[in-house]
Amino acid sequence: MSDSRERVLGAIRGAVGRDSRSGAAAETVRHRLEHPPPNVVPMRGQLEIAGRIDLFIAEAERVNTTTARLGQWNEVPSAIAHYLKGVNLPASLRVATDPALQGIPWAEEPLLEITTGAARNGDRVSVTGAFAGVAETGTLVLLSGPDSPTTLNFMADAHIVVFPVDHIVGTYEEVWARIRSRFDSGTLPRSVNWITGPSRTGDIEQTMLLGAHGPRLLHVLLVDV
Amino acid sequence: MESTARAFKANVHEAIADANLQAVMKRFSEGFSAKRLLAVERLPEFEALRDAARDIKNHVLENLDLYLEQFESKVVESGGQVHWCTDAEQARQTILGICRDAGARTVTKSKSMISEEIAINECLEKEGIRPVETDLGEYIIQLRHEPPSHIIAPAVHLSKHQVADAFREHHTGYPSTRVLDDPEVMLAEARAVLRSEFLAADVGITGANMLVAETGSIVLVTNEGNADLTQTLPRVQIVVASLEKVVPTLEDATTILRVLARSATGQEQAVYTTFTTGPKRSDDADGPEQFHLVLLDNGRTDMLGSEFREVLRCIRCGACVNHCPVYAAIGGHAYGWVYSGPIGAVLTPNLIGIEEAGHLPNASTLCGRCENVCPMRIPLPRMLRQLRERQYAQNQAPKAIRFGLSGWAFLARRPSLYRVATAIGVATLGMVGRRKGRLRRLPMAGGWTTARDLPAPQGRTFQHMWAARGGRRQ
Numbered sequence: 001m002s003d004s005r006e007r008v009l010g011a012i013r014g015a016v017g018r019d020s021r022s023g024a025a026a027e028t029v030r031h032r033l034e035h036p037p038p039n040v041v042p043m044r045g046q047l048e049i050a051g052r053i054d055l056f057i058a059e060a061e062r063v064n065t066t067t068a069r070l071g072q073w074n075e076v077p078s079a080i081a082h083y084l085k086g087v088n089l090p091a092s093l094r095v096a097t098d099p100a101l102q103g104i105p106w107a108e109e110p111l112l113e114i115t116t117g118a119a120r121n122g123d124r125v126s127v128t129g130a131f132a133g134v135a136e137t138g139t140l141v142l143l144s145g146p147d148s149p150t151t152l153n154f155m156a157d158a159h160i161v162v163f164p165v166d167h168i169v170g171t172y173e174e175v176w177a178r179i180r181s182r183f184d185s186g187t188l189p190r191s192v193n194w195i196t197g198p199s200r201t202g203d204i205e206q207t208m209l210l211g212a213h214g215p216r217l218l219h220v221l222l223v224d225v
Numbered sequence: 226m227e228s229t230a231r232a233f234k235a236n237v238h239e240a241i242a243d244a245n246l247q248a249v250m251k252r253f254s255e256g257f258s259a260k261r262l263l264a265v266e267r268l269p270e271f272e273a274l275r276d277a278a279r280d281i282k283n284h285v286l287e288n289l290d291l292y293l294e295q296f297e298s299k300v301v302e303s304g305g306q307v308h309w310c311t312d313a314e315q316a317r318q319t320i321l322g323i324c325r326d327a328g329a330r331t332v333t334k335s336k337s338m339i340s341e342e343i344a345i346n347e348c349l350e351k352e353g354i355r356p357v358e359t360d361l362g363e364y365i366i367q368l369r370h371e372p373p374s375h376i377i378a379p380a381v382h383l384s385k386h387q388v389a390d391a392f393r394e395h396h397t398g399y400p401s402t403r404v405l406d407d408p409e410v411m412l413a414e415a416r417a418v419l420r421s422e423f424l425a426a427d428v429g430i431t432g433a434n435m436l437v438a439e440t441g442s443i444v445l446v447t448n449e450g451n452a453d454l455t456q457t458l459p460r461v462q463i464v465v466a467s468l469e470k471v472v473p474t475l476e477d478a479t480t481i482l483r484v485l486a487r488s489a490t491g492q493e494q495a496v497y498t499t500f501t502t503g504p505k506r507s508d509d510a511d512g513p514e515q516f517h518l519v520l521l522d523n524g525r526t527d528m529l530g531s532e533f534r535e536v537l538r539c540i541r542c543g544a545c546v547n548h549c550p551v552y553a554a555i556g557g558h559a560y561g562w563v564y565s566g567p568i569g570a571v572l573t574p575n576l577i578g579i580e581e582a583g584h585l586p587n588a589s590t591l592c593g594r595c596e597n598v599c600p601m602r603i604p605l606p607r608m609l610r611q612l613r614e615r616q617y618a619q620n621q622a623p624k625a626i627r628f629g630l631s632g633w634a635f636l637a638r639r640p641s642l643y644r645v646a647t648a649i650g651v652a653t654l655g656m657v658g659r660r661k662g663r664l665r666r667l668p669m670a671g672g673w674t675t676a677r678d679l680p681a682p683q684g685r686t687f688q689h690m691w692a693a694r695g696g697r698r699q
Contacts, residue, residue, distance in 0.1 A: 005309040008468065008522050012290040015530030029291045029473070032284075033439050036474035039277040042270045042483070059493070118510040121424055137494040149510035154453045172479045186299065188440050190505055190512050191457075194498040199450040202490075203362035203378065204408040205249075205385050206256050212361055213416060213423075214450025214497065 038173055045136030045170030052135040053222070056168045059138030060220060063197030064210060067220045069165075076162055076221060077109035080127070083219055089124055089158055097147045098129040101162060118149035119156060126156040126215075130163040132175045133220070137196055140220070141175050144191035153193055158217035164225045226344050226372055228577055230561030233584035240555040246382055250556055253381055257547040260491025261598065267493070274483050279602045281477045282538035285469070286529060292438040292471045293520070299441025303503030305516035313343040316521045320345055320430070320463055323517050324354050327461045329427040335445065335452035336360035337432025338376060338541055339465050339521065341563045342576070345430070356430070357422045359451040361415055368395050374557030374565065376543040377489050382556050385411065419451075429455035429513065433466040434540065435481065436518075439474045442502040443518070446485065446495045453499055462504070462513040468525045469537040475500075481540060484600035489542040524576045532611055536571050538601040545595035545605060551588055560585060567595035567605045574612050583621055586612035625669075644688055651682045658682075 013019055047055060057067050070079055084091050092113040095101060106114050119126055128148060132141040140161055144150045153159060169175060172194075179188065199214030210216045229236060240246055265271045285292055297307045310316040324332060332349060334340065334356050346356045346367070358367040362380035366373060368391040373379030380388070389405040396418055405411055431452050435444040443464050445452040456462050472478050478500075486492040505512030528537055546552050546566030557565035562582065564572045570585040586609040595605045616622050617630070636643045658664045658681025667674050684690070 002309075004311050004315065007311055008309050008520075008526065009290045009293070011522070011526035012293075012468070012529060015526050015534075016287055016289065025288050026291055029288050029295070032473050033295065036439065036476040038476055039281070039480040040270050040273045042268060042274075044268070063493070063496070121420070139494055144509060144512065145506075146508040146510060150453070150457050151511045154450050154457065172482075173476060176475045176479070186440055187303070188442055188500060188502045190502055190509055191453075192442075192500040192502075193453070194494070194500075195496065196492075196494040196498075197496050199448070200496055201361045201412065201449050203360070203365065203380050204388055204411060205383075206252065206378070206381070207385075207408045209409055209412050211416070212412065212449035212451070213359065213419065213454055 036176075041171050041173055042136060045134070047135065047170055049166070049168070052168050052170050053165050055135040055170075056133050056138055057222075059135065060133075060197070061138070063138060064200075065138060065197050065218045065220055067222060069222045069224065071224050073103055073223055074105050074108065076104045076223070077106050077112055079221055080160060081109050081112055083160070084125065084158070087158065087217060089217075092125065093160075094119055094123040094126045094152065094156065096126075096128040096149065096152055099147060100129045100164075101127065104162075119151035119154070121155070123156045125158045125160065126152040127160045127162065128152050130161050130167060132178060133163065133168040133222075134172055134175060134194075135168055135170050136172070139172075140193075140195040142191075142193045142195065143179075143189045144193075145189055150191045150193065153195065154214045156215055157211070158219065159198075159215040160219045160221065162221040162223065164223045166225050168222075226341065226347075226563060228562040228573075228581055230573055230577070230582040230585060233559060233561055233582075233588065236559035236561055237555050237588075240559045245384055245387075246556050249382055249384060250553055253378075254553040257490060257543075258598075261488060261544065261547070262491075264487040264491040264493060268483075268487065271484070271487065274480060275600050275602055278481050278484050278540075278600055279538060281472060281480060282469075282601060283535075285472060286534060286537055289468060289471070289529065292473060293468060296436050296438040296441055296471050297520075299438070300503065300516075300518055301441075303441050303516075305441070305503045305518060307518045307520055310519055310521045311523075313521075313523055316343050316465065316519050316523070317345055317348045319519055320465070321348060321352060321354075323461065323463055323515075324349065324428050325352075327428050327515070329354050329461070331422065331426045332356045332428045332430055333423055333426040333455045333459065334358050334363075335429070335431040335447065335455040336363045336379065337430070337465060338373075338563060339432050339467050339523075340430065341373060342523065343465070343521070345465070357419070357426070359419055359423065359455055360447070360449060361412070361451075364415060364419065365391055368392075372558065372563065375546060376541050376564065376566075376568070378543070382558065423454045423458050426455075426459045428461045428463060429457075429459040430463045430465065431456055433464050433470055434485070435478050436466055436471040437473075437475060437478050437500065438471055440500075440502055442475075442500045444478055444482070445499045445501065446482070446497070448490075448492075448496045450497050453497055456499075456501055457512055460513055461515040461517070462501075463517045463519060465519045465521060467521050467523060469529075485540055485542055488544040488598065488600040528575055531575075533571065533575055533608060535603050536568075536575070536605075536608060538603055539568055539572075540601060541568075542600060544598040544600060545603075548594040548598050550590070550592065550594070567609070568603075571605055571608045571612065579612060579616055579619070580621060583616050586610075586616070629669075644686070647686045648689070651686050655682045655684070
């Protein structure tokens, strides 16, 4: 195996006409890795917070995400109960143990049945937080971790995402900046999921259908802070 | 897979005569290109992003060894393993070994062109391991034992009735009398069948849209979510990726992601874009215990050192395929191997040999739409011409073409002779076709006249007319 490694690397060096790690090239590479250039960042998302929130909602709805804004965290249980009634799904939730969701007074909505943990086969509705919302394309960013299992993002029929409006950034680059300040440099959680709308496929006669393997419904609750 | 590229001409005749395929392709050619245009018009920075994306990949290719070493060290740091492989056979044996060690019986797969290239499914099946494709289109063609006909829409050549027939034949747990003419119902059935496969799988195999050197992450892009279930639920994850997939940083990956979906389907962003780094962490609630990355050359370093280096910028979006008039007329299967359309016409001769796939670079009018829409600005028409030159230089062009080209070259190098010969030719053709204004048959030009008439020349040659005008623009 290490033999193949040397053969491949040797073939590359032969092809680019440079023997092993020449100083200048290595220095250029090291510099780019340590100081990633932003390249071209579209203006679309570069807005003040109010504009970012409006753009996030507009872009999310363009891709079949539904959204609602809530004044306070304690409105979340009734908003979810109301939503599930509207889409005719059972009021049984699989909820992430995300600390941000811990303050939600679930008991105020006695009809909601709450369990927590990773998704199980057969769960119809999952509820998670989000690390960020990206205005430029209405994209949600979710990170895996002990309190945010990845399966919750993919296995249920409906995925409900609850987060405070100040998590909305304009561009993907701002997400990377926030992630770098949270984690050690050059390390990421196992999964960083960008989610832009509910699951879909066009594989049968190019007919767009929702709910291919992931959730058929994606509902975002934005809590004002 | 076995190539049938050598039989390209017969494949084309078959495709043109296939009424079902022709009906499907008519719908196809109107879909993706209109959506791409709308997405491009919504983003003023799109052309600048294309330039930036091209520059990133050029920089990577120039420093490929350094970025791969960096990528490898980050994968290892995150708890994963990197397996370097020079060719398809070594990659197959490596994957097979990992599956055997895991005691795998069922392997779920997320759509991956490189896995088609190395024909991993047949290899696993021979060893009694069951690979299950999970992208809906890829699943359908697996049931039908067909190769993909498009990079991102592998079952685009099929009607819903053909899909229903495949489901009826293979989904034996469902009543045979059920009604299956609504795509929504068909999708629900496939979702249920595949969900139990996801839960049963021991190993998940994915490709990678990109590899990020900065963090050792792989990037996977889907609309269905199948890649995420494939890489989250089984105990072991195997990623197969060719060398050129690496990019330096998260920002560089982001720039390329801004042009990928827009070019492919006209979406602003695909539904699911996932950056995956290593196996599950000790305190994670889900994810695989092992993460293996099979890093494959399979002809890439040869291309890197040739005039085809720039084709390694390709991000497999399929925009060139979506805009190709030849592809729209014949579909993907006629190309005879894994990759179709303009990118296939360049990649296939490079990967399996020009003696095998020599017809492909010739089946083009060099209209240039592919280069116009390629997000990575790959000069595909120039490469098609270079392949033709290589073919000529290696004495592989058909006799008629060699003879014709030598004759033309002889005249073209002798301007006075050229003027006389063309004047005679034009006068003769003009006389023969004078009555009808067109020619129905022409010796040695049957390829043109069997399908359409040739307009008869009227008057004199271009050079005559140019001289008569004093050689100036009017």
